[in-house]
Amino acid sequence: MAAASRAVPRRNTWQRAAVLRVVEAAACHLTAEEVHRRLRRSRRPIGIATVYRALELFVRDGLVEPVSAPGGRVRYGLASRHHDHLVCLRCGAWEPLEACLIPQPPRRLPSGFRVTGHQLELRGYCAKCQAAA
Amino acid sequence: MAAASRAVPRRNTWQRAAVLRVVEAAACHLTAEEVHRRLRRSRRPIGIATVYRALELFVRDGLVEPVSAPGGRVRYGLASRHHDHLVCLRCGAWEPLEACLIPQPPRRLPSGFRVTGHQLELRGYCAKCQAAA
């Protein structure tokens, strides 16, 4: 739980709540733009800058987890629903992995580093692209 | 490996050789800009676009391995010297991990996906930042 030692009081705004609601409702990791687009359909759309700021806030709290997806895009998902991903080097497909391959990551490394999470990307070729090659 | 079935003849240019030489000589993963900067000091500097194109070529060949580093930067390293990384969520430090935590990744998944490589990032807090918090 990344107990954030905040020196600054934090305010509860409906915008932040809305961003979190979208991330929670999503079936997969979303880009900031996708979050923004989903909120745009709602009664009260919010600015894209606010979406970025809210996501960054939740990431610092350990609630939301950023993942670098192909194309240099960052995608955000609920940390409590963590999962890793596959990337096909031929067609670029980016798919979630059901089982996490690192069920027991080391909690602490010899250097003193304390591990709280991870991001794993398996690279290779999907069945379809193997057949095509 | 990754036997590329090229339909297009490939030419050997001194620019591509120079890029590969820089990556081979580097102690860690470099950004395209860092490769470009190192070549700029040499007798014959080359264009940044050519650096990007050469790196992409080597990646497709499986010779070079891209890694998404903090800040949305992509870094490149020799695939034969693969290693994973640590990221401190507080100070942003990005350090190489000595031992690879996935010595035996699955070669093939139930879906038929063939795994040829991976990228792992352990996230947490370095010793220094733990002391500071």
Add this chain to the structure above:
DNA sequence: ATCATGTTGATAATGAATCTCACTCCTAAC
């Protein structure tokens, strides 16, 4: 209700990565 200040959002700015296109110079063929 009032006030101090954390927050928002439209917009400008940033910057990595890609695209364009005229020119260059590898390679294979002769």
Add this chain to the structure above:
DNA sequence: GTTAGGAGTGAGATTCATTATCAACATGAT
């Protein structure tokens, strides 16, 4: 060795995700 064709190069323009700016606003404590 020459030559032709086309892959490759590079300076600069362009794209586009993300961040910074700043005046106006709204939250939470008093």
